[in-house]
Amino acid sequence: MLPCGTFSKDYGEDSAVIRTRLQWVITITALVFLFTIPLWGNDYIIGLVSYTCILIIAVLGLQITTGYCGQVSLGHAGFMAVGAYTSALLTIKLGLSFWLALPMAGITAGLSGFVFGAPALRIKGFYLALATMAAHYVIIFILMRLEITGKTAGLHPPPPEIGNFALNTNVRMSYVIISVMVLMTFLAKNLVRTKAGRAFVAIRDNDLAAKVMGINIYYYKLLAFFIGCFFAGIAGSLLGHWWLVITPEMFTIPQSLIFIGMLIIGGMGSISGVFFGVISLRLLEEAVTLFAPLLSAAIPAVGMDIAAPLAGVTFGLVIVLFLIFEPRGLVHRWQIFKVAYRFHPFSYV
Amino acid sequence: MSELLQYMITGLMIGGLYALVAVPIVLVFKATEVVSIAHGAVLAFGALFFWFFFVALGLPVWLAILLMLAGAGLLGLIIERFTLRPLIGQPLFSAFFMTVAIYMILDGIFALILKGGAVAWPAFLPTGHVYPAGVRISLSLLTTFGISLLLFGILMVFFRYTRMGLAMRATAEDHQLSQSVGISVQSIFLLVWIISAMVAAVAGIATGNVMGVSYYLPFFIMLKGLVAALFGGLDSIPGALVGGLTLGVFESVAAGYLDPLVGGSIREVAAFVFLLFILIGRPSGVFGLARIERV
Numbered sequence: 288m289l290p291c292g293t294f295s296k297d298y299g300e301d302s303a304v305i306r307t308r309l310q311w312v313i314t315i316t317a318l319v320f321l322f323t324i325p326l327w328g329n330d331y332i333i334g335l336v337s338y339t340c341i342l343i344i345a346v347l348g349l350q351i352t353t354g355y356c357g358q359v360s361l362g363h364a365g366f367m368a369v370g371a372y373t374s375a376l377l378t379i380k381l382g383l384s385f386w387l388a389l390p391m392a393g394i395t396a397g398l399s400g401f402v403f404g405a406p407a408l409r410i411k412g413f414y415l416a417l418a419t420m421a422a423h424y425v426i427i428f429i430l431m432r433l434e435i436t437g438k439t440a441g442l443h444p445p446p447p448e449i450g451n452f453a454l455n456t457n458v459r460m461s462y463v464i465i466s467v468m469v470l471m472t473f474l475a476k477n478l479v480r481t482k483a484g485r486a487f488v489a490i491r492d493n494d495l496a497a498k499v500m501g502i503n504i505y506y507y508k509l510l511a512f513f514i515g516c517f518f519a520g521i522a523g524s525l526l527g528h529w530w531l532v533i534t535p536e537m538f539t540i541p542q543s544l545i546f547i548g549m550l551i552i553g554g555m556g557s558i559s560g561v562f563f564g565v566i567s568l569r570l571l572e573e574a575v576t577l578f579a580p581l582l583s584a585a586i587p588a589v590g591m592d593i594a595a596p597l598a599g600v601t602f603g604l605v606i607v608l609f610l611i612f613e614p615r616g617l618v619h620r621w622q623i624f625k626v627a628y629r630f631h632p633f634s635y636v
Numbered sequence: 637m638s639e640l641l642q643y644m645i646t647g648l649m650i651g652g653l654y655a656l657v658a659v660p661i662v663l664v665f666k667a668t669e670v671v672s673i674a675h676g677a678v679l680a681f682g683a684l685f686f687w688f689f690f691v692a693l694g695l696p697v698w699l700a701i702l703l704m705l706a707g708a709g710l711l712g713l714i715i716e717r718f719t720l721r722p723l724i725g726q727p728l729f730s731a732f733f734m735t736v737a738i739y740m741i742l743d744g745i746f747a748l749i750l751k752g753g754a755v756a757w758p759a760f761l762p763t764g765h766v767y768p769a770g771v772r773i774s775l776s777l778l779t780t781f782g783i784s785l786l787l788f789g790i791l792m793v794f795f796r797y798t799r800m801g802l803a804m805r806a807t808a809e810d811h812q813l814s815q816s817v818g819i820s821v822q823s824i825f826l827l828v829w830i831i832s833a834m835v836a837a838v839a840g841i842a843t844g845n846v847m848g849v850s851y852y853l854p855f856f857i858m859l860k861g862l863v864a865a866l867f868g869g870l871d872s873i874p875g876a877l878v879g880g881l882t883l884g885v886f887e888s889v890a891a892g893y894l895d896p897l898v899g900g901s902i903r904e905v906a907a908f909v910f911l912l913f914i915l916i917g918r919p920s921g922v923f924g925l926a927r928i929e930r931v
Binding site (some may be wrong): 409422595 | 671719723726729730734737739741742744745747748751752862863866870904905909911912916921
C-alpha cells in the first residue's frame with residue numbers, strides 16, 4: 288500500500304521497487320550506513336555484520352527455493368559447503384583469482400543443487416525435504432573422505448587480492464562481503480519479479496494447477512533449486528575466504544534447520560523477510576552467547592558449555608511462538624505497521 | 637559366506653531397533669499426516685526418564701518402566717496440546733516446522749541435562765552372546781528385536797481391529813469427513829501423540845540398552861528413524877518394520893565390505909544414498925500409498 292498521492296504515470300513507474308522520495312532517502316542512508324560500518328566499528332561489530340551478511344545471502348537462496356517455489360530444502364548448509372570447497376580448491380590448486388572463483392563456486396553449488404534437486408521431479412513435500420537432508424549428509428561425507436578436500440582437517444583458502452593488496456583483515460573483507468550482499472539482494476529482489484519468480488509462486492501455491500496453466504514445473508523446480516544453491520555457494524565461498532579455514536564441521540544439519548527457522552521468523556515468500564529473520568535470530572544468538580556465561584556463573588549447577596544448547600532451546604521456543612502467533616513472520620507485522628502509519632488519522636485500510 | 641551371514645544377522649538385529657524407532661513417526665503420520673522430527677528427541681527423553689527412575693531414584697525396573705511411560709505420555713500430551721493443536725487447519729508444513737522447533741528445544745534441554753556426557757544403566761535384560769550355527773548374536777539386540785516384533789504385533793492389531801484404530805485410520809484419510817461422522821479429530825491427535833511418545837520411550841530403553849544414552853542420541857536416532865520410516869513408506873506400519881530391517885542389513889553389509897575401502901563410517905552415509913535412490917524409484921516409499929491428486 289503506497290502513501291496517498293503516489294501515482295503511476297507509466298509502466299516503468301508502476302514496476303519500480305523504490306517509489307517515493309522518502310524510500311530513496313531511506314535506501315541511500317541505509318546503504319551509506321552499511322558501507323561506513325567498517326570505518327567506525329570495532330572488530331566485534333564488523334565480524335558480526337559480515338557474518339550476518341553471509342547468512343543473508345544464504346537465506347536469500349533458501350527463500351527462493353523454499354519461500355517462493357515451495358521446495359523445502361533441509362540441506363542448504365550442505366550446498367554452502369559445496370561453494371566454499373569449490374572456491375577454495377580453485378584458488379589453492381589452480382591458482383585462480385578469488386574474483387573468478389566466487390561465481391564459479393556459485394555455479395558449482397547450483398549444479399550440485401540440480402543433481403540433488405532432481406528427485407523433486409518425482410517426489411514432493413516431506414519426502415523431498417528429507418531427500419535434501421540426505422543430500423546434505425552425502426555431500427559432507429564426501430568432503431570428509433576425499434584426499435583433495437583435506438578430509439576432516441579441511442582447507443585453508445587464501446584471502447582475496449586486488450592487485451597485490453590482500454584483503455586479509457576483517458575490515459577489508461567486510462567491504463567485499465557487504466557489496467556482494469547488496470548485489471545479491473538486488474538480484475533476488477528482481478528475480479522474483481520476473482516470469483520465473485511468478486512461476487515459482489504458482490508452483491508453490493498448487494503445482495498441479497500451475498502445470499495446467501502451462502508452466503513447465505520440472506524446469507522451474509530445477510531452476511529454483513539451481514538459484515537457491517547458487518546463492519548458498521556464493522555465501523559459502525565468502526565465508527571460506529574470510530575465515531581462511533573451512534572444515535566439514537562448519538556446515539551442519541542443525542545449521543540448515545536454523546536457516547529454515549530464519550525464514551519462518553522473517554516471513555516466507557518475501558525478500559525483506561530474509562533480513563528480518565536473519566538479523567533478529569543473529570541478534571538473539573549473540574544475546575544468548577553473552578548471557579550464557581552469566582547464567583553459568585549465577586547457577587553453577589548448569590555447567591559451563593551451555594551457549595550452544597541454550598541457543599537451540601531459545602531458537603526452538605521463538606520458532607514455536609512465531610508459528611502459533613504470527614505464522615506470516617515479522618515482515619507481516621512490518622507491513623501492518625506501515626499501512627497503519629500511512630493511513631494514520633484513519634483506522635481503516 | 638559366513639562373513640556375509642554374520643553381517644546380515646547383525647544388521648537384522650540392529651534393524652529391529654531402527655524399526656522400533658520408526659514406528660512412532662509412522663504412527664503420527666498415519667493419523668495427522670505430519671512427519672515428526674521431534675520423536676528422536678522424545679525417544680531420548682524416554683531413555684533419560686528411565687535412567688532417572690531406575691538409576692537415580694533406584695526404583696525397581698517394572699515401576700521405573702511404568703513411570704517412564706507416564707512421563708513420556710505427559711511429554712507427548714504437552715507437545716500436542718500446546719504446540720500442535722493451535723496449528724490444526726494450518727498448512728501441514730507449519731506443523732512439520734513445529735516438530736523441527738520442538739526437536740531443537742528438546743535436544744537443547746537434553747544436552748543441557750547431560751552436559752555433553754552420557755549416562756547408562758546396569759543391565760537388566762540378558763546380555764552376552766549366543767552362537768547358533770557359528771553366527772554371533774548379541775543377546776541384548778535379540779531382546780530388542782523381540783520387543784520390536786511384539787510392539788508391531790500389538791500396533792497392527794490395534795489399527796486393524798479396534799474402534800479407536802479405525803477412527804485413527806479415518807482421521808488420516810480426511811479430517812473433515814471423519815469429524816462429520818462423529819470422530820473427534822482433536823482427541824485422536826492428542827491420543828496419537830501420547831501413544832507415539834510412549835512407543836518412542838520404549839524404543840528409548842531399547843536404544844539405551846544397546847548403545848547407552850549420550851548427548852548426541854537425539855540427532856543420531858532421529859536420522860535413523862526417518863530413513864527407516866521413509867523407506868517403508870510413511871503411512872505403513874509393516875513398512876516401518878521392513879524399512880528398519882532393510883536399513884539395518886544394508887548398513888551392516890555396506891559397512892562390512894566397504895569400510896576397508898573408504899576408511900570407515902560408511903554406515904553413516906550408506907543409508908542416505910540408499911534412501912535417495914529409493915525415493916527416486918518409488919516416491920512414496922516401498923509400502924506407502926501413492927496418492928492420486930486432483931485440482
